[in-house]
Amino acid sequence: MSAKCIVISAKCLVLSVWCALSAVAVGGDLRAPRADGVVLGGDLRAPRADGAAVASKPPSRARTPLERRRDGAVPGIVTYDFGKTASGERTHIYRIMGKGGAVLDLTDYGARAVRAYKPGVTGRLTETIGGPDSVIDYEKAGDLAEVYRMKPIRTPDMTGLVFTLETTNGVKKVTHTLDKANLWVEVREAGDGEAPQKVERRL
Numbered sequence: 001m002s003a004k005c006i007v008i009s010a011k012c013l014v015l016s017v018w019c020a021l022s023a024v025a026v027g028g029d030l031r032a033p034r035a036d037g038v039v040l041g042g043d044l045r046a047p048r049a050d051g052a053a054v055a056s057k058p059p060s061r062a063r064t065p066l067e068r069r070r071d072g073a074v075p076g077i078v079t080y081d082f083g084k085t086a087s088g089e090r091t092h093i094y095r096i097m098g099k100g101g102a103v104l105d106l107t108d109y110g111a112r113a114v115r116a117y118k119p120g121v122t123g124r125l126t127e128t129i130g131g132p133d134s135v136i137d138y139e140k141a142g143d144l145a146e147v148y149r150m151k152p153i154r155t156p157d158m159t160g161l162v163f164t165l166e167t168t169n170g171v172k173k174v175t176h177t178l179d180k181a182n183l184w185v186e187v188r189e190a191g192d193g194e195a196p197q198k199v200e201r202r203l
Contacts, residue, residue, distance in 0.1 A: 074094060074151055074152060074153070074154065074161070075154075076154065076158075077094050077095065077096060077154070077161065078094075078095040079092055079093070079094055079095075080092065080093040080095070081093075082107050082108075082109065082114075082134060082135050083134040083135045083136055084135070084136075085109070085135055085136075085139060085147065086136075086139055089147045089149075091107055091108055091109040091135045091147060092107065092108055093105050093106070093107050093114060094106045094107070094108070094152060094161055096159075096160055096161060096176070096178060097178070098159065098178030098179060098180065098182055098184075099159070099178075099179070099180040100119075100178070100179065100180045100181055100182040101118070101119035101123070101125075101182065102116065102117065102118045102119065102178055102182040102184070102203045103116065103117040103118075103125060104116050104117075104176065104178055104184060104203075105131070106152075106161060106163075106176055107135070108147055108148040108149070108152065108163060109135045109138065109145050109147055109148075110138075110145025110146065110147075110148075111148050111152075111163035111165070111172075111174035111176075111188075112145065112174075113129060113131070113176065113184070113186070114129075114131035114132070115127060115129055115130060115131050116128045116129035116184065116203050117203075118182055118203040128203050129203075146165060148163040148164065148165045148172075148174070149165070150163075150164050150165070150166075152164070155175065155177055157177075159177045159178055159179060160175060160176045160177030160178060160185075161175070161176055162174070162175045163175075163176075165191075167191060169190075169191055169192040170190075170191030170192050170193075171189075171191045172188075172189060172190060172191040173187075173188075173189040173191070174186065174187070174188050174189070175187045178203075181202070182202060182203045183200060183201075183202050183203075184200070184201050184202070184203055185198065185199070185200050186198070186199045186200075186201075187199075
């Protein structure tokens with residue numbers, strides 16, 4: 001046997017021994033666990049040294065309603081889930097921020113303000129209007145309202161939102177704006193020919 005064949009045979013033998021000792025599984029859908037027990041890829045689970053199973057994908061953290069973004073989003077406006085009504089209609093919170101630093105949380109449930117915050121001397125926000133955490137709380141308290149199903153739109157000057165609701169008597173519109181002096185203005189148009197109702201409040 002030539003010297004070249006002997007060298008090749010020796011290399012093959014070393015490789016076979018190394019594979020046997022490392023016990024690596026190759027092929028199929030299997031994934032080998034790392035030294036820390038975490039499965040690489042796939043949906044397999046590998047036990048850690050302490051006996052606990054480790055998933056390849058960490059479970060999603062349970063999030064509060066105000067952390068969940070929903071399909072009612074308006075471009076440029078932070079949108080949150082406000083829960084479902086007793087009839088199953090989904091509602092949202094729309095957060096607008098004024099140039100003066102004030103923050104207003106509006107909901108399509110009655111096109112109303114839920115919470116408002118204003119900046120203090122140090123810039124820290126202080127709650128000036130406190131509302132419920134879910135639409136369910138409104139219904140439990142008997143404070144019922146219509147759901148403005150159409151997505152609100154930005155006002156032309158980009159300082160607020162306009163909520164619209166089509167009814168048998170016409171189109172209802174509710175406009176909320178915040179100016180640089182932290183003046184919150186709410187204008188409600190009934191849609192039945194009545195004069196609009198306007199409310200101003202400095203936050």
